[in-house]
Amino acid sequence: MADTVLQSSQATQPNADPQASSRPAPRRLSAGGLIDRSEHLTFKFDGKTFQGHPGDTLASALLANDVRLVGRSFKYHRPRGILTAGFEEPNAMVELREGNRQEPNTRATMVELYDGLVSRSQNRWPSLSFDVLSVNQMLSPILAAGFYYKTFMWPAAFWEMVYEPIIRRAAGLGSGSREPDPDTYEKAWAHCDVLIIGSGPTGLMAALAAGSSGARVILADADFQPGGRLNAEADSLDGVASNQWVGTTLEELSALPNVRVMPRTTVFGVYDQNTYGAVEQVNDHRREPMPHQPRQRGWKIVTKRAILATGAIERPLVFANNDAPGVMLASAVRTYIHRFGVCPGKQAVVYTTSDDGWRTAQSLTEAGADVTLIDPRTSTEHPTHNGTFDVVKGAVVEKASGGRAVQSVEIRQADGTTSSIDCDLVAVSNGWNPTIHLTCHLGAKPTWDDEKNAFLAQTPPPGMVVGGAAAAKFTLTEALSEGVRMGLEAASSVGCSKRLNIPVPEVDGEETASVTPRWGIGSSTRKLKGKAFVDFQNDVTLTDIELAIQEGFSAAEHVKRYTTLGMATDQGKTANVTGLGVIADLTDQPMANVGTTVFRPPFTPVTLGAFVGHARGRDFGPTRRTPSHDWAHEMGATFTEAGLWQRAQFFPKPDETDWLDTVAREVKTVRSAVGLCDVSTLGKIDIQGADVATFLDRIYANTISTLPLNKVRYGVMLREDGMVMDDGTVCRLGPDHVLVTTTTANAGKVLEHLDFCHQVLWPDLGVSIVPVTEQWAQYAVAGPRSRDLLAKLVDDPAAVSNDALPFMGFTTVQIGGAEARVFRVSFCGELAYEIAIPATYGDALIRALMQAGETLGVAPYGTEALGVMRIEKGHVAGPELDGRTTLRDLGLGKMGAKKTGFVGRTLAQRPALLDPARPILVGLIPKDPSEKVLAGAHLIAVGRATTAENDEGHISSAAFSPTRGHDIALGFLARGRDRIGQDIRAVDPLRGSDVTCTIVDPVFVDPNGEKVRG
Amino acid sequence: MRYSFLNLVGQALNANRGWQPAWRKPEPKSHYDVVIVGGGGHGLATAFYLAKEHGISNIAVLEKGYLGSGNVGRNTTLIRSNYLLPGNIPFYELSMKLWEGLEQDLNYNAMVSQRGILNLCHSDGQRNAYARRGNAMRLHGVDAELLDREEVRRMIPFADFDHARFPITGGLLQKRGGTVRHDAVAWGFARAADKLGVDIIENCEVTGIRMDQGYAKGVETKRGFIGANKIGLATAGNTSRTAAFAGLRLPIESHVIQAFVSEGLKPLIDGVVTYGAGHFYVSQSDKGGLVFGGDIDGYNSYAARGNLPVVEDVAEGALALFPNLARLRMLRSWGGVIDMSMDGSPIIDKTPIEGLYLNGAWNYGGFKATPASGWCFAHLIATETPHKTAAAYRLDRFNRGAVIDEKGSGAQPNLH
């Protein structure tokens, strides 16, 4: 790597000059890495234009251009740079894209660079380099952990008015868009034998081993470039540079049809029974998604085995001003050098408690930087090195200095002497934390391993094994051989043991991975020479943790909650364990006792779009259409939803401007001529079998077994607790054959109830329950001329005469070559029929009815008119059947009164349900017919105060009755049946209405039911 | 030391050296007048009001984990008193009133923030139901407003008014509703109770109830036996398990409910908004995260974590209401174990066992109840009679048929 020296020594500040394109990026190395130097990508950061290459991330491209200040911190608005090269990034978050695609809090380290990318820094005003709220730093002794719990209490009203708005405005990082997201999302399912999470050496070898054994493998990696650390190091495998070895291995994998490699796919969560949630960033590396493709795809992966090969996250070190731009994880420094061909500093200090830092020092010198390595360890053997950098052992870095970028560090030697070293980069390494977040999603707690100095997954979820760096097997050789072993084991555990010889590649050179982690600063934080950050993103300092402990918040979970340690968008990936170490130090406990806080999904933040996929806007969920939907549409219907169904609400004529006029006309048509209503949406259940009658007698409150052949009966079913569940009709089609109808909304619920009763409660009853809603188009033909209309259509008009088909009768007829069922039932209270015909003919039938009815004055009517007429007739519906009403409440107390043995009978007899003061269904009419009665109003006696004590009931349904010429209402009123004829007030303080009504019987038209029988 | 701005400044000048632990960490005594099992919001509030209102201070609150590890520390922090049924409204309104003075009472800023709660409706039927509810509230002297579509639009202009599957037709607004900082409720009550002499004992799981001739005499714990004249159970989510120590079976199932927080954003949503055509409600925390939730997972669970169907369902509700949130990222999801009762309403009552008192069945809505629950439970324990606002929350209501079923879904807890 000797040829990779800095291209340009003068760090020119890039500007908005579009010609900048030709200027080489100042920190880009001339060779090396997985970037394509032949192609240039132009992008913007804070309005300035820069260039990068395919293969870059936004972070690497910014670093290449020597942009080091990229954001401001959450609380103190401190300048921040790029700390990492991966998903653990706490600092370098930008607002990506613009307008309706604006995406706040996007980690620059995870953004794959594309041409035309636009990004902005966050949480600063007026600009990144000059930020007014950085004065918060000066107030920091006041803004210490939990300060807000101790103040802002007086005066109470000031919280919402003054204090909170200020706090709210200051909080948050980026801003989201307020416009709808123009991109689409998708969800998909995948299945495999072995899911491998992470495609570093461990994952690649596992995939090769399991795949060659014949198992169905999915290898997912969050990165766009598979390979993990292999891309970031200068290792060689079998004599080949590691990043080239990755390429060859991927080719081998692509030759296996049973292996699916999914780059840009983050496994974010583990759920029960081996379900893994993952999100694939299908098009995030483009300015806009490709046509017909989603932006992201949310995957649910169901697997038999999972191999967690997620690697490890390096730990930073804590010292004063350790957050200055230019302080970077030692491993990230290597990533930038080897993967991206960017040397992030010329004069570097490597501060390390682990051997890993030594590798960084080596890489930096090879990349042309001057390096001083500081390692506090004195007792351990240090790795060998080629002597190209200075080494200071037994020393610590106490403080970094520099405003918008680090300029020097102050170090303290073991003997107490201090000195300062100028630098533009501080590479830090404090050992590694295995990436075991996913192992905890089902509730397991990791345990501390004193030897590895790491938390390890003790009880991963069923079916999961952990390997490589994620299992603290930190050397490459271990990673490779673990991968092979786990891949083979997983495959054979699912019955794939086509065991091929999978050789473990030879690693050149010896790796060591020893670490003596250093959590705090080894003394009271009050000696600090500046802020020392543990959680960069949430600005949690050592002092904050110390104060929390002082105030009794010393449990790990309390420290988290009191200081917000680990609660930022990075979820403390670089902070948590350090924080736990600090607690252990300050409370003098072993790390094992401190434990961890809880890791929860998602592993990294996931867009809501990826959870929703296609189900957005009007596709929120499926809808249902009746067979004559198109006809209704042609007739100008307005549709409304009922239990997913699109139902015609009314059919306005061109000259009708107020929908109430339309409804009034439709009602009048039915009451004076004939109307047609699509009732196909009613639930229809076909029940057959020897025990049908017994079964339905147990289901319905009223008796069904006595229902004669070809007759229809109204029926009500209760829940076990005595409340009414649903109502509908029962028609006896044969001795052992009935057809049951349900309300539209409850069709599913009733079917489930019937199945439960049959399969769970009374499995010995011989019935077969088959939903047939879909088979039948059904139309109400209602009005005094309905019989005339039917007679015009049916092959045999005599079949629908009053004698042949009396009220509540049933028959089958032939219409236009199809067989139809005719039920003489009436919801609206007129002479009426419902005709059911196989759905395929529904459209033709309604058109034929319309045509045949033209001379009779026929018109279609919708759910609104239906609703008005059912109130006029006093039929109960949804607002009355709200799950809190009994038969008695609905005025149906006589139903089932003498019957026993049906569901709900016993509990309906509980004393409170029989209390005579319990509201009961009544009708209500405004005394002044010009007044409006509102559903939702409460009922209060005339002369009583409008208070809760005097509340005697409420109005459930109300409408203007075109037939009566005034408003009518149904309501529930205490002792209502005894108060018929008296007055009551319908009080609606919400809408300022108070209408005196007369209490009446809840049937407003044709109380004796003469019309229906006519 | 009192919490105040002055002391905050004073301490800042003194490197914050003077702050004391918010509550002591005492060793359990062998006997207390009252032992409260469960160091959640309700248990701590009960102890506080017993000490403050009833002069009983020889009290221990026993918590199996860290203080606030239960639902008080993991809920979506909504407070409201916009209930429908007369059994509920006065109680939740008492709670609202107590919230309104709580911070001064506790000398702790719990960030009681009455930024309003808006329940959206999407059909005429729903609007009528909201009208009924809003009118019931008004009759009880509780604030409520019925908004039309345009009034809603002014509050949340970026909601989907024009392309939605279920267009917004209006909403029920309770301006006094809002949010409270969850952890601060636990810590504030703990600190205030501690000041009045209450022993708060963490990491002290109760494993049994010692009975003697029908009397509850004390509790077995992981830290030994602790005697008590009276024992109050306030173990939300685990009520069936602790009651089983005394042989009781309850009308409760334990379920998991999930909650979610997004990445921090600059202010987007001011109050609380509840979608009416799906399961989704949201508020924005003072830190900028959108805190949201939806339905319960729907099966019995003590696992305190949920599964993907509800995550997706909630996200679908979110985008149906706010199409701009598709790019919003969910930061964290978690679960809590809650008591779901047979009518969806709580229980505050004596048990058939002398000396054993029960507070539970808070479903997904007991956070808002915290102060009133403590107030009424303390009243019951101290006076042996139910507080008048909690008189409907008796155990025998199921046998009597006097259920309080706001949703009307009957004896199936997962439907409430």
Place this chain on the structure above:
Amino acid sequence: MADFVLEPRFALTDIAKAGRYGAQSDAPVGLTIQEQRGVRILHVSARSGHGEAVCERLSNIVGQRVSDGPKATQAPPTPQALDSQNNFGQIIIGVGRGQWLCLTPGTDVPSATESNVDIGELATLTDHTSAKVILSLHGPHVRDALAKGCQLDLHPSIFGPGMAATTQIDQIVCQLWRLDDSDTFQVMMARSFSLSFWSWLTHASAEFGYQVLAPRVT
């Protein structure tokens, strides 16, 4: 009025228009979608204790062993069906314990009551002819498209020929089955949902490029 005839109207009339859609490229279409019309559908529910007998009777009808399970059993195809990709003979699909759907092609005028299956004493019968929409899907990306809404593992080693399932596809309950080892899936859903299903399916298929064929009337 006996002299007029009601004309059938299918749920996807005017929706499923023949043509090529979605991603356009020179590559072969990812997926071909064709509606199957004119299939008589009968629900057979074994009477108590007669499950085995019904299996036997059904086996006789199709000349293949019919079991009480989620399987699609097909009578050997008729000669005229043989030349078609989506041959569609008499098919029996298990949809629940003791429950089958019998699909008989070539019946474009469904009838509510009569049946050509003589098992009335062993089972109850219900006509579903009008209740369902059947789509036949085939092509190299059929599994990829289905995976966007169907949670089943459709890998050939798992969901092979003769397999059937009742499952939810994009929240819509469907029957899904395979008859032979061509990459053809038949999917059947309730008529009222078919438009929503269509919208989902075409959305899911768009990235692969799909073609719609004119409905096939058996």
Place this chain on the structure above:
Amino acid sequence: MRITCPYCGDRDVREFHYRGAEGFNRPDPEAAGGEQTFLDYVYLRENAAGVIDEHWVHVSGCRSWLVVTRDTRTHHIENVRFANGDRQQGS
């Protein structure tokens, strides 16, 4: 969570509806003294933290009611069987 329906096979929980540890051994409410037993049956639950039997229905599949034996602490499912034993669903 996934449940293996004995008819349909392994399916995601989305296809099922939950009823709970309820519906087992429905007592006769109209038997002498049966009312209290019945109230207990409707309203009281063991609600154990551990392995329980509970009713689910495969609503988006074969419509079978199932008895699922599941650990409420871990969601681990030990066993799934038809609620009506080896009877068929039909008449």
